[in-house]
Amino acid sequence: xxxxxxxxxxxxxxxxxxLEAVDRFSVARDLRSRGHVPLSIREQGNSxxxxxxxxxxxxxxxxxxxxxxxxxxxxxxxxxxxxxxxALSVLQKQTKNPKLDAVLVSLTNxxxxxxxxxxxxxxFPDIFSTLFVSMAxxxxxxxxLSGALSEIGISLxxxxxxxxxxxxxxxxxxxxxSAMIVLGVLMFAFVVPTLAGTFKELGVVLPLSxxxxxxxxxxxxxxxxxxxxxxxxxxxxxxxxxRAKFAEKYIxxxxxxxxxxxxxxxxxxxxxxxxxxxxxxxxxxxxxxxTEITQDVVQNSxxxxxxxxxxxxxxxxxxxxxxxxxxxxxxxxxxxxxxxVGEETGKLSEMLLQIALFYEEEIENAxxxxxxxxxxxxxxxxxxxxxFFAISMISPLYSILGNIN
Numbered sequence: 350x351x352x353x354x355x356x357x358x359x360x361x362x363x364x365x366x367x368l369e370a371v372d373r374f375s376v377a378r379d380l381r382s383r384g385h386v387p388l389s390i391r392e393q394g395n396s397x398x399x400x401x402x403x404x405x406x407x408x409x410x411x412x413x414x415x416x417x418x419x420x421x422x423x424x425x426x427x428x429x430x431x432x433x434x435x436a437l438s439v440l441q442k443q444t445k446n447p448k449l450d451a452v453l454v455s456l457t458n459x460x461x462x463x464x465x466x467x468x469x470x471x472x473f474p475d476i477f478s479t480l481f482v483s484m485a486x487x488x489x490x491x492x493x494l495s496g497a498l499s500e501i502g503i504s505l506x507x508x509x510x511x512x513x514x515x516x517x518x519x520x521x522x523x524x525x526x527s528a529m530i531v532l533g534v535l536m537f538a539f540v541v542p543t544l545a546g547t548f549k550e551l552g553v554v555l556p557l558s559x560x561x562x563x564x565x566x567x568x569x570x571x572x573x574x575x576x577x578x579x580x581x582x583x584x585x586x587x588x589x590x591x592r593a594k595f596a597e598k599y600i601x602x603x604x605x606x607x608x609x610x611x612x613x614x615x616x617x618x619x620x621x622x623x624x625x626x627x628x629x630x631x632x633x634x635x636x637x638x639x640t641e642i643t644q645d646v647v648q649n650s651x652x653x654x655x656x657x658x659x660x661x662x663x664x665x666x667x668x669x670x671x672x673x674x675x676x677x678x679x680x681x682x683x684x685x686x687x688x689x690v691g692e693e694t695g696k697l698s699e700m701l702l703q704i705a706l707f708y709e710e711e712i713e714n715a716x717x718x719x720x721x722x723x724x725x726x727x728x729x730x731x732x733x734x735x736x737f738f739a740i741s742m743i744s745p746l747y748s749i750l751g752n753i754n
Contacts, residue, residue: 352376352392356385363388368458378472379455383462411449411476413509419449420502427495434460452476465489479645480504480625487632497632504628507705508646511617511712518716522723529731530580538573541566541742548745558741601649605679609722613715616708618652619684624705630698637663651679668692683707 353367354376364385368376377387419440426436434457441453452473459469467486470477481501488497545563548555555563569576590596604614625646629639640660644653659672670692673685684704691700 352390354380354390355388356380357388359384368454375451375455375472379458382459382464382468382472411446411452413505415444415446415449416476416481417502417505417509420498420505424495424498424502427498433466433494448476466494479642480629483634483638483642484628484632487629487634491633500628500632504624507624507709508621511620511709514713514716515613515617518719518723521720522727525727527584529734533734534569534573534576534580536738537562537566538569538576542570544742553745553748555745556741558737559745562738562741598650601651604649605651609719613712613719614649615679615681616712616715618647618649619680620705620708620712621647622652622656622680623684623701623708627698627701627705630701636669636697640669655679669697 354365356364356366358364368379376390380387422440423433423436426439427433431439437453437457437460441450441457444450444453455472456466456469459472460466465486467482467489470482470485484497484501484504485494488494491497541562545566548559548563591600605611607614622643625643626639629642630636634642637660640656640663644656644660647653647656655672655676658675659669662672663669668689670685670689673680673688677685687700687704688697691697694700
């Protein structure tokens, strides 16, 4: 959206101009970062278009995939010798995401006003992580911003790929399970009552399993809408529970302790820890600051606590490997051993990168194996359910045939 503003400069003069941003707060924040005092900020242009733009920017998000493309393209253009303001302007013209467009406009304004890229990125903590901002700042300080951006892109790409693989392995059985429930309810609601009516007309004595199915069929048939509303509420409740702060610790504990998912969770957090630390250390970030940033990257609360312990231990002069050695139930022995070797040889970032590559490959293999295990299990569950239903509904028919003979 386009905004016109009046702002008081450091000299006391009143300046007027226009800025493109997501909202008024972004304009005010941008002006204050330049040392100006905002006096008035107003939207410009067609009111309907402004409202539409506001809605589209509200619902649009900058995805991880878009961040990866942004870092790779920006790194490539900087490496080719393009000025950063020009590179950001080119990227802004290419994007179709209104939120990213506003972000790039803000970054361009910051650069042309004498600011740095990392300062501009820090204004959008909901989009750019602490890792992203810190590595960009380190790249600026070392004079290798293009290299730092390339490293950010690789780190984001690897993390995104791992998350996609795990989600892909778990979403498929989730969809099948949900479809089974919906089809089961519909079968009970429409098929079972018809068969139950036939049994009643013929005066058949029904076994217990059939009586249970008939009861469920009548209930679902009479309360079909209520049943689906109840199912929706259950799914919404489970989703809300997984996102709730109070349940975070318990869910994280369950994820670590589950037989198959537990190993996957440990490998994922180990890979993320190793890759993030390797990227930050190779970029020149201090080990205490790198550990602090890595806490934000790992998503499991237990791993956050361990990394916090590591930071405190390092500040007291303890080796980085010590904390991992103390928590073999979360970090595998290989992690502590290789980190120790890295500390002894002075090649900690290289060792951490090797750990990350190893566990990323392990996760890839594990997700493939998970799919091959889950599919037969689902078939067994579906077959058992269909078999129970068939036997329960067919057995009364055999008794009818017996009576005829």
